[in-house]
Amino acid sequence: MKKIEFFKHNIDEDDIARASNVLRSIFLTTGEETDGFEREFAAYTGRAHTVGVTSCTAALHLSLLALGIKPGDEVITTPMSFCATSNAILHTGARPVFVDVEPDTGNLDASLVELAVSERTRAILPVHLYGQMCDMKALRSIADRHGLFLIEDAAHAIEASRDGIRPGELSDAVCYSFYATKNITSGEGGAVCTDNTELAERLRILRLHGIDRSAADRYQKRFMHWDMHELGWKYNMDSMQAALLRGQLRRIDGLWEERNRLWGRYENSLTGLRNLRLLKTLQHVKHARHLFTALVPADKRDIIVEGMQARGVGVAVNYRPIHLLSYYKKTLGYNINDYPITEAMGAATVSLPLYPKLTDEEQDYVVSSLKETVETI
Numbered sequence: 001m002k003k004i005e006f007f008k009h010n011i012d013e014d015d016i017a018r019a020s021n022v023l024r025s026i027f028l029t030t031g032e033e034t035d036g037f038e039r040e041f042a043a044y045t046g047r048a049h050t051v052g053v054t055s056c057t058a059a060l061h062l063s064l065l066a067l068g069i070k071p072g073d074e075v076i077t078t079p080m081s082f083c084a085t086s087n088a089i090l091h092t093g094a095r096p097v098f099v100d101v102e103p104d105t106g107n108l109d110a111s112l113v114e115l116a117v118s119e120r121t122r123a124i125l126p127v128h129l130y131g132q133m134c135d136m137k138a139l140r141s142i143a144d145r146h147g148l149f150l151i152e153d154a155a156h157a158i159e160a161s162r163d164g165i166r167p168g169e170l171s172d173a174v175c176y177s178f179y180a181t182k183n184i185t186s187g188e189g190g191a192v193c194t195d196n197t198e199l200a201e202r203l204r205i206l207r208l209h210g211i212d213r214s215a216a217d218r219y220q221k222r223f224m225h226w227d228m229h230e231l232g233w234k235y236n237m238d239s240m241q242a243a244l245l246r247g248q249l250r251r252i253d254g255l256w257e258e259r260n261r262l263w264g265r266y267e268n269s270l271t272g273l274r275n276l277r278l279l280k281t282l283q284h285v286k287h288a289r290h291l292f293t294a295l296v297p298a299d300k301r302d303i304i305v306e307g308m309q310a311r312g313v314g315v316a317v318n319y320r321p322i323h324l325l326s327y328y329k330k331t332l333g334y335n336i337n338d339y340p341i342t343e344a345m346g347a348a349t350v351s352l353p354l355y356p357k358l359t360d361e362e363q364d365y366v367v368s369s370l371k372e373t374v375e376t377i
Ligand SMILES: *Cc1c(COP(=O)(O)O)cnc(C)c1O
Pocket: 054, 055, 056, 057, 058, 081, 082, 084, 085, 127, 153, 155, 156, 176, 177, 178, 179, 189, 190
């Protein structure tokens, strides 16, 4: 039987050599290699500063903390995401307030956001779902009208733009993930980018306990006492992670081209089928092409997932709605019918393999397997 992985990474021999060099050196944690990655990632994303951290969850948590989000505050976000997004809000003691999504894109519906603003609201945290950016201009003007911070979850959207605007361009901070299945990866890893120099400095202090000197400073420079001014976390990106990412970052546009080509092939072969709906890529959008999802009849979705797996095709569900996860229902009192568009999407969605190493032949097999399973239901 064929076996088609849901995901394959793009770490190559040069990346491994670079990481090996780090391992052969004396200094393994945050240092020159991390500095190099941060400079290069800032250049790629077009932001003034990059702060490398251990995950996107950490990036979101630190951004919220650095902007002063605290217990009693509310942060508006989407229930159609990985739970890391709203967990980061909970970690600060604030409350995530969900707003439903657009049926055509799955992105936070900017036209509903203002209705959710209360006197406790401090920030909006949109997620650029599957790689297509939310309407940042609309969200920026809502944030301005109500004096709110804007923090982007761009875990899917490193390469994205919309109306010429990149992630981070209209917000206070933008957070990225280099988790094992993301477009570029170091297994675990993340980054915050911002144009705000003061915020970047605060993020650097908060990612390392709240102390005022980095490990590299302490190790490599003349001895100086350090001090701790506030309680921080332990979220600094190490040199091996940075080394693995630098080469992938140089190849990132070519990797995107290949996913974009595969995306087009999926759209050509899956458009207009009975029992299958695809999301839209809007005009003037560069979609980062992170996850390709198909929407199937909700009552048959799990059977279709099983059918794909039985044919050796790796698939995933991105995502079941966050507000219906047991913890969220139990602690925040959310329930079924609270966010109907998200719920309909979450019950219908199936993600298909999409990565540069996927061959056309393998993709054709994914398509025929999906057609078969959808037709036999
Ligand atoms: C993967 C992901 C995260 C979490 O990233 P980590 O680096 O694993 O913490 C957050 N948000 C979204 C939308 C994701 O897909």
